[in-house]
Amino acid sequence: MITDTILKVENLSKQYRLGTVGTGTIGHDLNRFFAKIRGKEDPYLKIGESNDRTSKGNSDYVWALKDIDFEVKKGEVLGIIGKNGAGKSTLLKILSKVTGPTTGSIKYNGRIASLLEVGTGFHPEMTGRENVFLNGAILGMTTKEIDDKLDEIISFSGCERYIDTPVKRYSSGMTVRLAFAVAAHLEPDILIVDEVLAVGDAEFQKKAIGKMQDISNSDGRTVLFVSHNMSAIKNLCSRVVVLENGTVKFDGETDKALESYLARDIETNHSVFFKKDDKKEKMVEFVSVNLKNQNLKITKDFSIGDTLNIEFVVRNNSDEIKIESSVQIKSNEDVPIFHIMGRDSNYEFSLDKKEESFVVSIEDIRLFPGIYTINLTCIGLSGLQIFDNIDDAISFEIIDGGKYTTRYLPKAAGQFFLNPSWKKL
Template sequence: MSDIILKVENLSKQYRLGVIGTGTVKDDLKRWWYGIRGKADPFQKIGEENDRTAKANSNYVWALKDINFEVKQGEVLGIIGKNGAGKSTLLKILSKITSPTTGCVKSKGTVASLLEVGTGFHAELTGRENIYLNGAILGMTKKEISSKIDEIIEFSGCERYIDTPVKRYSSGMTVRLAFAVAAFLEPDILIIDEVLAVGDAEFQKKAIGKMQDISRGGGRTVLFVSHNMAAVKSLCSRAILLQNGNIIKDGSVEKVVDNYLSMDSHIYSTEFEVSQIPLDKLVYIKKFKITSQIKTGTTFNFYYEIVSNVEKQVDIAVSFKSNQEVPIYQIYSGHTNEQLVLHKGINRITGAVKELPLIQGDYNISLWIGSGAITFDFFSSILRVKVLEGGFKKEHIAEYRNFPVIANAKWYLNDR
């Protein structure tokens, strides 16, 4: 028996742009006339690629175009891409919420979807009643639902409100309950869109752990859409990358995520300067630039231009973050007890790091200036830089890419 639980073949979805009104009857009649004569849909030929940034020349656009992939039972598939790439459209077709224009989806077993906050919930019913409603939709008996209802309520953390109408729930509570229902009623395929981002950090951690249990322990299949690349990497073993309605990459999650993050990797900068003077700040960063090429294992120089309206001792920081916005490395004047006393007016500060301990790759830089717990000015991910190969051997770095910071140490062997 084949272990393929979901198969998508030549899947396409076409939408009409603009306000649906005058002319649709004409188009429908034309489509019908072509159909009864055995001819191809006339509007399939004129539909354009789904590039939301470009002005349309046609009234029709392909939200998805010739999508083909298979998913094995127990596999966790990540679906990633920029806004407008076609991710939500794909999930709605897989969930049978909307139908494709061409192509087909073949699946085995039950499918549960968590696409939008409150999807599948009746606002006037209580949380408990909605659990039974969703279970019935999934084809479960009342007895089967009752055997799991205590676990669902406990996991959701909404026990106090479980007999309150869902319309009085916050968006976070609604997502908690909806995810608990979808996960514990044990569908064969669980489809989850970005809605988990509505939950707090504690719930997101619980949800990811539960999805791992579902796939690894229960052998169930999960399709997971998220813009959180760290979550995709930790949960998924495989991913597909969508762009303008097309699959441009299908493979291991590491390679696909790297491909996605490198789509804008040509956008680098080595200098930042504020264009408007912030009148509400006593101290602010006017300019920052990198004054030398950044190479791993070599010296890295940078330059601050700070405007101060007071005489003040401050600390400054330059932080390197991954493309997933995870802090990797920080240069902080407080670590070395540097005495940086600003005078009124423009202050110029230069800094240098010997043997930068980062492997080669792309990083985002954030800037901070403050005094103790007080922040005077802060910029998150203000620059994107590329660290080049330098003082460390490339072949050794490639083996340890999971460790972005490399320490350069002295080694001594004691003779016996």
């Protein structure tokens, strides 16, 4: 049966044991052995908790991945996103055969090249040129293949001047340039790229994304791309898998995947309360935040033209009485939209009580329909000391055009809705 599926992952799971001993004790190994010879299931596969790094569990075993299923078509660019600790790197290491799965299977048809860490397989004492041959051989290229592509690899990396200099004298950016150049010119059927592109500068990131698009569009090869750069994910990927606590939260169209990833569990008539770090008390810290509209109703849904009231509570654990606070709003591609501070409006924050409540009101909000997130920061007046910073503290959605228009406003049409005057000359 002919199929265009190049990679198929079925019921893939990976379990780790927490603590200083990573593979288990002798007693555990014996229990596994006796279960195996009796034809029984591994007893430790029945225990274990989800991979939620923010909470303390009761088991020594954790599922870094649990029952992962997805297929990748030939020529598809698949994005894999999720918070830190969601299981992205574990999944890529299993796909790259760096480590094996606990249960499940992977079926693929073709050669796989991986770029998981900066300069993996590079020898610091060898020159860039020598490392091209070494790294190419590790990735499965023949000497003739490397010879034929050597000039192209060096040119793409932008390291011509230093190609005969030992890699130990390279910056991390130069190293990742050369490493990516080798992997990209391997002509694999499947190219796996982790967040390493974040090390490169903006010019190289644009160049690398263009190369990955060429690999997919022109050559019909498959790319698996992991990144926290939502703009790169949106520009490059036709489909995205969202991982959360080791499981697949969403698998589908890129725009919907980004909304699923960036949306927070914020329910109407509920505030978001932040966990207190008992190990390290902050001088000044955020306690909670909620959003209200012009009718002072707590909500996460707004229309163009509404008033967005951001109410937050600050706790003072010191003698500090003067602070500065800022609010940043970002799009669902993680792109900053605007950043506001109290000083912009000649407002001075004064902490006279143990806990103080503040509100910043953005009237006549003109953001296009979509999901937006809010970052909160509290700093000293000098700007040199950060008391508290909470990324993605809360999110909200602009759902329609509100009082200004009844036409359909596509989410990808822009960031701001304007309503200027029109006239015929």
